[in-house]
Amino acid sequence: MSARSRKDVRRDQLIGVAVFLVLWEVTARALDNPLTMPPISAILAALLDLILSGELFLALGQSIFLLIVGLIAATVIGFVFGALIARSQTAYWMLNPYFSALFVTPTIALVPLVLVWFGFGFPGRVIVVVLAAVVPILFSVASGLRDAPGDLIDVARSFGVKGEIPLLFTVRIRAALPVLMAGLRLAAGRGVVGMAVAETYLRLGGIGGLIKSYGAMFQTDYVFASILPLSLLGIGLVTLIARVERRLHWT
Amino acid sequence: MKDATVDVPAIELRGIRKTFALSDDENAQRVLALDGIDLSIRQGEFLTIIGPSGCGKTTLLRIIASLILPDDGEVMVEGETVREPGLKRAMVFQTFGLFPWKTVIDNVMFPLQVRNEPAETARETAMHHIRQVGLDRFVDAYPHQLSGGMQQRVGLARALSTGADILLMDEPFGAIDAQTRELMQEELMRIWQEEQKTVVFITHDLDEAVLLADRVLLMSRGPGRVRETIPVELPRPRFDYDVRGHEGFAKVRGHLWQALRNDLVEQRAEETS
Incomplete structure (x- = not known):
C-alpha cells in the first residue's frame, strides 16, 4: 500500500462515515423498531434536545470533573508507587503481584467493594476511576525511572547536581517523560471506562447516568445520543495526550 | 593571584586505590582496578593517558572528576583535597x-x-x-x-x-570518524592554547596520545598502574607542520607501542594458559 496524504485519509474517513450513516438510516426505517434501532435522524434529534435542554453539558461537566480528579489522583498514586518499585527490588517483588492483579481485574468487579468501603459519593466514584487508571501510570513510571540513562546522570552530577531528589527532577523524570505520557494515554482510555462504570453502578450521574436512566426508560435514541459524547470525550482526551507526547519526543 | 599558586599542581593523586565488587552481594569477591596511582599534573599541562583496554583509564578519570571515590588515597585539585565534583x-x-x-x-x-x-x-x-x-x-x-x-x-x-581550569576528557573523539577527529584535535589544540587549560585526555589511539600531549601517561593492566610517563617535546603549534613525519614523534610512538605490545602479549598468554 502506498502512503496516503492527510487529505486522502480525511476524505476516506468522511466517505466511510457517510455510507455508514445512510445504511443505518435506511435499515432502521425498514425495520421500523425504534426500541432496538432508532434511525439516525431520531438520534440527532435526541442529541439536539439534550444539548438545548442543557442536560448534556451538565452531565458532561460532571463526567469531565470526575475524570480529571480521578486521573490526577491516579497519577499521584501511580507516581509514588512507581517510583518506589523502581528504587527497591524488595518493594517490586512484594507489590508487583497486586498491581498485575488489579490491571487484569475488570473495574466493575470491584464496585461492590468500593461501595461498602467508601460509599457512593464523590470519593467512591473517584476511587473507581483510580482503580481503573492507576496501573498503566504506575508501570510506566517504574520502567521510565528504572531505565534512566546512567551516562546522563553522570553528566548532571559532574556539573554539580547533587542528591537524589535534584537528579530525579533534572534528569530522571525528563528522560522518562515520553514513557510516562504513553502510560498516561493508556490510563486516560481506561479512566473513561472507570468513569462510566462509576456513574452507572455507584450512583447515577454524568454521562454514564444519562445512558443508564434513558436505557431504563427504553428511550434508545437518547441512549445513543448520550453514548456519542462519551466516545468523543475519550477520543478527545487520548488524542490530546498523544499530541503532547509527540512534542516531548526528541527524535 | 595566579603567580602565587603557579607551583601548585593542577591535580595531584596520592596512592589512589580502587576495587570493584564482582556482584551486588556484600561479601562478593572484589577485583583490584587501580593500585597505588601517584601522579602530579602541572597547571596548563596537556596530559594524555593511554593503556590497554581494561587498565582502568576511565575509572581513573572518574575518580579525578569525583564521580566515584577511591577506596584509598586522595585527589587534590589546586592543592585542596576534593571528594565531590567541583567548579574547577x-x-x-x-x-x-x-x-x-x-x-x-x-x-x-x-x-x-x-x-x-x-x-x-x-x-x-x-x-x-x-x-x-x-x-x-x-x-x-x-x-x-x-x-x-x-x-x-x-x-x-x-x-x-x-x-573550569581543568578539562577531563574521556576518549572524547573515540566515537567520531577519522577525518573529523583530526579537525577536532586541531581545534582542541587551538582552544587549549587560547584558554590555557589543564587537560587530562584519555585515548586508546597512540597517534592521538602523542600528537596532543605534553606528556603521555602509559598505564598497565591487571591491576591498573602507572607504567611510565613520557614527555613529548615536539614543537608547537603542531598542526603547522607534518608532525607525524617528525623524528621525535616516531620515537615516542615507537616506544609506547613496544610497551603496549608487551602488555598485550602478556595478556594473551594469560588468557590462553
Missing part, C-alpha cells in the same frame, strides 16, 4: 552526554543553570563558547540533528562554559 573541573564525555531534549544552547547553559547564574549572563557565556567551537548556526538545534563531531563540539563548549 569540567568533563567531556565519550558518548557526548548531551541531553537529547535540550537544544544546543540549553545544553551549553546547563552547568550555569545548575549554579543559578542569571539567565542573561549564562546565555552570553554559552554563546561565546558556541561561537568558539563554530556552532553559532546551530544554537537552536537538537543533538539528534547534529553529526557526532558537532555533538562533541557542543560537549566541549559546555565544558568550557563552566570556566
Whole structure:
C-alpha cells in the first residue's frame, strides 16, 4: 500500500462515515423498531434536545470533573508507587503481584467493594476511576525511572547536581517523560471506562447516568445520543495526550 | 593571584586505590582496578593517558572528576583535597552526554543553570563558547540533528562554559570518524592554547596520545598502574607542520607501542594458559 496524504485519509474517513450513516438510516426505517434501532435522524434529534435542554453539558461537566480528579489522583498514586518499585527490588517483588492483579481485574468487579468501603459519593466514584487508571501510570513510571540513562546522570552530577531528589527532577523524570505520557494515554482510555462504570453502578450521574436512566426508560435514541459524547470525550482526551507526547519526543 | 599558586599542581593523586565488587552481594569477591596511582599534573599541562583496554583509564578519570571515590588515597585539585565534583573541573564525555531534549544552547547553559547564574549572563557565556567551537548556526538545534563531531563540539563548549581550569576528557573523539577527529584535535589544540587549560585526555589511539600531549601517561593492566610517563617535546603549534613525519614523534610512538605490545602479549598468554 502506498502512503496516503492527510487529505486522502480525511476524505476516506468522511466517505466511510457517510455510507455508514445512510445504511443505518435506511435499515432502521425498514425495520421500523425504534426500541432496538432508532434511525439516525431520531438520534440527532435526541442529541439536539439534550444539548438545548442543557442536560448534556451538565452531565458532561460532571463526567469531565470526575475524570480529571480521578486521573490526577491516579497519577499521584501511580507516581509514588512507581517510583518506589523502581528504587527497591524488595518493594517490586512484594507489590508487583497486586498491581498485575488489579490491571487484569475488570473495574466493575470491584464496585461492590468500593461501595461498602467508601460509599457512593464523590470519593467512591473517584476511587473507581483510580482503580481503573492507576496501573498503566504506575508501570510506566517504574520502567521510565528504572531505565534512566546512567551516562546522563553522570553528566548532571559532574556539573554539580547533587542528591537524589535534584537528579530525579533534572534528569530522571525528563528522560522518562515520553514513557510516562504513553502510560498516561493508556490510563486516560481506561479512566473513561472507570468513569462510566462509576456513574452507572455507584450512583447515577454524568454521562454514564444519562445512558443508564434513558436505557431504563427504553428511550434508545437518547441512549445513543448520550453514548456519542462519551466516545468523543475519550477520543478527545487520548488524542490530546498523544499530541503532547509527540512534542516531548526528541527524535 | 595566579603567580602565587603557579607551583601548585593542577591535580595531584596520592596512592589512589580502587576495587570493584564482582556482584551486588556484600561479601562478593572484589577485583583490584587501580593500585597505588601517584601522579602530579602541572597547571596548563596537556596530559594524555593511554593503556590497554581494561587498565582502568576511565575509572581513573572518574575518580579525578569525583564521580566515584577511591577506596584509598586522595585527589587534590589546586592543592585542596576534593571528594565531590567541583567548579574547577569540567568533563567531556565519550558518548557526548548531551541531553537529547535540550537544544544546543540549553545544553551549553546547563552547568550555569545548575549554579543559578542569571539567565542573561549564562546565555552570553554559552554563546561565546558556541561561537568558539563554530556552532553559532546551530544554537537552536537538537543533538539528534547534529553529526557526532558537532555533538562533541557542543560537549566541549559546555565544558568550557563552566570556566573550569581543568578539562577531563574521556576518549572524547573515540566515537567520531577519522577525518573529523583530526579537525577536532586541531581545534582542541587551538582552544587549549587560547584558554590555557589543564587537560587530562584519555585515548586508546597512540597517534592521538602523542600528537596532543605534553606528556603521555602509559598505564598497565591487571591491576591498573602507572607504567611510565613520557614527555613529548615536539614543537608547537603542531598542526603547522607534518608532525607525524617528525623524528621525535616516531620515537615516542615507537616506544609506547613496544610497551603496549608487551602488555598485550602478556595478556594473551594469560588468557590462553
